[in-house]
Amino acid sequence: MSYSNIKAKKVLLLGLDGADALQVKKYVAEGKLPNFKKVISRGVTTKDYSMRSVLPAITPPNWASLATGAFPNTHGITCFWNHTLGNPLDKLDYGFNSELLKAETIWEAYARSGKKSILFNYPTAWPPKTKNDIYVDGTSIYTNLRGYVDYEKVYNCIEGDFPIKEIPHVLDNTGTDCRVEGEVSSIKADISKSEYDGYGYTEPDIVTSEETGESSADVPNADQITTPIRWASGWKNAPDGAKEVVLPVNSGMARRYGLIVAEDGKNYNKVKIYRRKKDENPIGEAKAGEWSNWIYDNYRIDGKSTKVAYKIRIINLESDGSKLKFYYSFVLDLYSGKYFYPDKIGGEIYDKVGPMLQPTNYDRLNKTADEIMFESITEMYDWHVKAINYLLDNKEWDLFYVHMHGIDMYNHFYLDYTFEETSKEYERYRDLIYRIYELSDKFIGEMLKRLDGQTTIFIVSDHGGVGKNPKTEFPLIGDMWGINTGVMRELGYTKLKEVDGKLQIDWQHTTAISQRAAFIYINLKGRDPEGIVDPKDYDKLVEKIIDDLYNYRDPKTGRRVISFALNRKDMEVLGLGGENSGDIFYILEPEFTRCHGNGLSNHELLGHSMKALFAAVGAGIKSGEIIDRNVGVVDIVPTISYLAGIPVPKNAEGGIIYQALEE
Numbered sequence: 008m009s010y011s012n013i014k015a016k017k018v019l020l021l022g023l024d025g026a027d028a029l030q031v032k033k034y035v036a037e038g039k040l041p042n043f044k045k046v047i048s049r050g051v052t053t054k055d056y057s058m059r060s061v062l063p064a065i066t067p068p069n070w071a072s073l074a075t076g077a078f079p080n081t082h083g084i085t086c087f088w089n090h091t092l093g094n095p096l097d098k099l100d101y102g103f104n105s106e107l108l109k110a111e112t113i114w115e116a117y118a119r120s121g122k123k124s125i126l127f128n129y130p131t132a133w134p135p136k137t138k139n140d141i142y143v144d145g146t147s148i149y150t151n152l153r154g155y156v157d158y159e160k161v162y163n164c165i166e167g168d169f170p171i172k173e174i175p176h177v178l179d180n181t182g183t184d185c186r187v188e189g190e191v192s193s194i195k196a197d198i199s200k201s202e203y204d205g206y207g208y209t210e211p212d213i214v215t216s217e218e219t220g221e222s223s224a225d226v227p228n229a230d231q232i233t234t235p236i237r238w239a240s241g242w243k244n245a246p247d248g249a250k251e252v253v254l255p256v257n258s259g260m261a262r263r264y265g266l267i268v269a270e271d272g273k274n275y276n277k278v279k280i281y282r283r284k285k286d287e288n289p290i291g292e293a294k295a296g297e298w299s300n301w302i303y304d305n306y307r308i309d310g311k312s313t314k315v316a317y318k319i320r321i322i323n324l325e326s327d328g329s330k331l332k333f334y335y336s337f338v339l340d341l342y343s344g345k346y347f348y349p350d351k352i353g354g355e356i357y358d359k360v361g362p363m364l365q366p367t368n369y370d371r372l373n374k375t376a377d378e379i380m381f382e383s384i385t386e387m388y389d390w391h392v393k394a395i396n397y398l399l400d401n402k403e404w405d406l407f408y409v410h411m412h413g414i415d416m417y418n419h420f421y422l423d424y425t426f427e428e429t430s431k432e433y434e435r436y437r438d439l440i441y442r443i444y445e446l447s448d449k450f451i452g453e454m455l456k457r458l459d460g461q462t463t464i465f466i467v468s469d470h471g472g473v474g475k476n477p478k479t480e481f482p483l484i485g486d487m488w489g490i491n492t493g494v495m496r497e498l499g500y501t502k503l504k505e506v507d508g509k510l511q512i513d514w515q516h517t518t519a520i521s522q523r524a525a526f527i528y529i530n531l532k533g534r535d536p537e538g539i540v541d542p543k544d545y546d547k548l549v550e551k552i553i554d555d556l557y558n559y560r561d562p563k564t565g566r567r568v569i570s571f572a573l574n575r576k577d578m579e580v581l582g583l584g585g586e587n588s589g590d591i592f593y594i595l596e597p598e599f600t601r602c603h604g605n606g607l608s609n610h611e612l613l614g615h616s617m618k619a620l621f622a623a624v625g626a627g628i629k630s631g632e633i634i635d636r637n638v639g640v641v642d643i644v645p646t647i648s649y650l651a652g653i654p655v656p657k658n659a660e661g662g663i664i665y666q667a668l669e670e
Contacts, residue, residue: 013652014627014669015463019407020643021454022073022129023447024066024148025415025603027471028057029616034444042452043622046466050624051632051667057618058638060470060608062581062594063525064617065487066148067102069469069640070130070410075110076644076659078582082110084131085587086523087487087604088194092586095536096520096528097196097490097512101187103130103146107587110658113644114140114406120653122405125398127391129408135348141402142348143356143394148412149365149387151353153188154346156308156315157257157338160230161322161369164252164265164331167235173255174231196490196522198503198510229334229369236331239266242284248272250328254280256335257306263290267328275328278321293333295324298382301362306338314341316362320379334379337365352398360393366413371420374432377439384413388446392453399457405651411450417443418472419602426613428477455624463625463650465643470619473612476598482561482568485595485605487524494568495521498555515539519552519590524604526589527552527572549574549590556593570594570607582641582660626650627669634666 032055034040035047047056061072061079063086071077071084079085084107088099100107108131114124118137125141126132133145144150158176178188232255239249250267266279266289279289280302291302298320305312316339322332339362344350357363364386370376388411395409417440424430425437451466458464475481483493490512495501500519503510512520514537519529529548532538540548556569572593578584583592593605600606603617610617621638627650641661648655649663 013650015625015647015650016461017405017407017457018463018465018647018651019454019457020073020409020465020467020647021451022070022408022410023414023466023468023620024070024410024412025418025470025472026444026447026468026620027414027418027616028055028468028618028620029471029611029614030440030444031620032056033614034441039441040444040448042448042455043466045455046451046464046622046624048631050464050622051629051634052622053636053638054633055618056620056622057609057616058467058621058640058642060617060619061640062583062592062608063487063523063604064470064606064608064619065102065524065604066415066469067130069619071108071110072640073467073469073643074112074114074129074131074408075108075656076113076641076661077110077656078641078660080579080583080585080588081658081660082108083585083587084108085583086526088196088523089587090522090526090528090589093534095195096522096530098193099196099523100193103133103187104192105131105133105136105145107131111656112136113647113656114408116648116654116656117406117651122651122653123403124406124408125402125404127395127398127407127409128412129410132408133346140348141352141398141404143352143398144346145410146346147187148416150363150391151339151346152365154340154343154353155337155365156306156313156340156343157317158230159337159365159367159369160232160256160335161227162252162254162331162333162335163231163233164236164267164333165233166237166250166329168237169235171235171253171255172233173259174227176227176230198490198492198512227369229367236267236328242266244287250275251284252331254335256304257338260307263304265331267324267331269328274326275324276326278319278324278331278333280319291319293319293321295321297321303341308340313343315339316341316357318364320382322375322379334367334369336367336383339363339365356394356397359397360390363387363390363394366416372424374435377421377435381439381442384416384443385446388413388450392450396453406647411447413443414447414468415472422472422474422602422615425474426477429475458625461626463623463627463647465647466620466622466624467640467643468620469640470603470608471615471617472603473597473600473606473610473615473617474602476612479561479564479566479598481601482559482595482599484521484568485524485593485599485601487601487604491521494559495519495527498552498559500552518548522589524601525593527591527593529590531590545590552591556591561599566596566598568596568599570596623664623667628667629669632667634664636664636666638664 127143128150239245239251252265254263269275279292291299293299320334344353347353366384421436502513502516504513553572578592597610
């Protein structure tokens with residue numbers, strides 16, 4: 008079906024992962040977020056600025072629904088990680104993958120109409136499915152996160168005479184930071200970390216290294232390198248009194264050299280980076296407390312000399328030059344088109360607007376590290392504005408979809424600490440949350456410049472987010488990153504055994520497990536490789552588990568943990584079911600929700616909510632209207648199709664938001 012009365016020649020969908028409609032409304036009421044306010048005054052939203060997510064309210068399922076207009080049981084993506092019935096119950100597939108999508112996307116519908124799209128860091132869009140469109144990544148939360156060629160590092164440089172010490176980062180690819188890096192398409196799910204860590208969150212214990220005097224709140228998220236500071240010697244162009252450090256780079260396969268100088272002849276305040284001591288000029292430099300400009304270098308990658316770019320940021324430099332600590336960013340390959348389609352687009356963007364800086368992840372809940380993280384995310388947002396404008400100005404397009412992940416990252420990192428009962432620094436964490444919304448508001452403002460009377464802009468999110476209730480603890484169920492054994496073990500369904508000092512599931516005695524954010528699977532004989540439950544006992548076992556879930560009480564508060572639980576037939580009412588859903592779907596009570604994945608999309612808790620954001624402005628949209636309608640994420644695609652006069656994607660199940668349209 009197509010529409011001849013085209014109201015919008017171009018459509019932009021601006022996706023802000025994790026943006027909470029309740030927070031946006033609060034900030035706007037306080038006179039903040041001027042560009043959101045502009046959209047609301049000139050366009051359309053709902054009474055509380057919200058729309059309903061599909062369940063579970065997690066990134067891949069909802070962006071898939073915003074791309075297809077279909078529910079998860081139709082498009083096939085049902086959590087951050089996916090599971091397919093018949094696979095081992097601990098085999099999970101990465102949910103960002105477009106190859107898991109079973110429903111037609113709106114850009115495929117556009118392509119059928121001879122129109123072109125640009126997909127910019129949009130989850131479930133990669134790998135590409137259309138030939139004439141432009142794709143900029145979409146494999147992870149940040150653009151080209153998988154495209155780096157050297158990992159981020161923290162150099163702790165100390166005056167002395169000792170060998171260089173390198174501690175590699177600990178990469179957690181379960182997705183607990185929303186990050187999955189490298190060529191990962193499937194994982195063997197382990198028992199959730201929370202089974203070992205216990206309930207809830209507390210502020211981290213700070214551990215101080217006796218050797219370096221530096222502190223860390225956790226295992227290293229970045230490579231940690233301790234290297235000695237010595238008096239400079241053998242340099243072609245070192246001023247009197249300069250000091251030097253040797254810097255392992257390129258995954259330890261090469262060395263660069265840092266020259267620590269005092270520009271006033273007394274107080275050390277700058278670091279210069281050289282390829283070789285004999286070079287006339289540095290390739291980059293930075294002053295204390297500042298970032299360098301882009302440092303262009305050549306690394307050996309897969310046996311070839313490759314042009315790369317990176318930055319450094321001085322964290323601390325003692326005025327006597329005795330200690331230096333600095334951050335070294337993820338290193339970008341300037342010519343690889345691995346996550347761009349056509350592959351030449353990556354190099355073209357870098358040539359025209361410059362490299363992009365990956366947001367830091369080396370530390371958090373530390374004031375300096377938090378500031379550096381925000382600085383890097385700010386630069387990432389700025390790069391996106393430049394890169395997007397370059398593409399929209401210079402390439403042919405009719406539809407543009409972009410996804411920005413900053414808000415959701417900040418929700419996961421900081422939201423739990425915004426309460427006075429949880430953190431002494433709660434006001435600082437509240438300010439950090441506001442600042443990421445403010446940064447997103449500036450991004451929206453740049454995109455609003457595209458409104459020209461023939462263009463429509465939709466501003467949406469996939470879900471909101473709530474902080475951990477300080478008065479309760481997370482039950483050991485509902486963690487989307489692994490298999491939760493706590494509650495199901497307590498109820499007698501999941502059995503564990505110890506193998507080589509590590510807990511493992513005893514599949515021979517396990518009748519059911521809790522898997523991903525909100526699913527329970529029966530270990531069914533004939534379907535699951537380790538199955539032990541006879542199919543004739545299936546229905547009674549499902550019923551018994553649901554009864555036990557309703558009866559389960561939090562051991563500390565005595566409160567019921569499960570809001571509701573549905574069998575496979577009943578969950579179809581919520582748009583779930585099929586081969587990628589479990590045997591039971593459940594939702595936690597609001598006070599036990601883990602940020603967003605296992606709560607209802609209208610849940611509120613302590614000033615925050617799960618509510619996804621919805622607003623639209625531009626061609627074909629009413630001006631200054633608050634519509635009295637429940638909008639769902641599945642309604643966006645049919646509405647775009649109507650405005651643009653293109654066929655509705657073949658599997659779309661939502662409806663046109665007529666109340667938002669001009670007469």
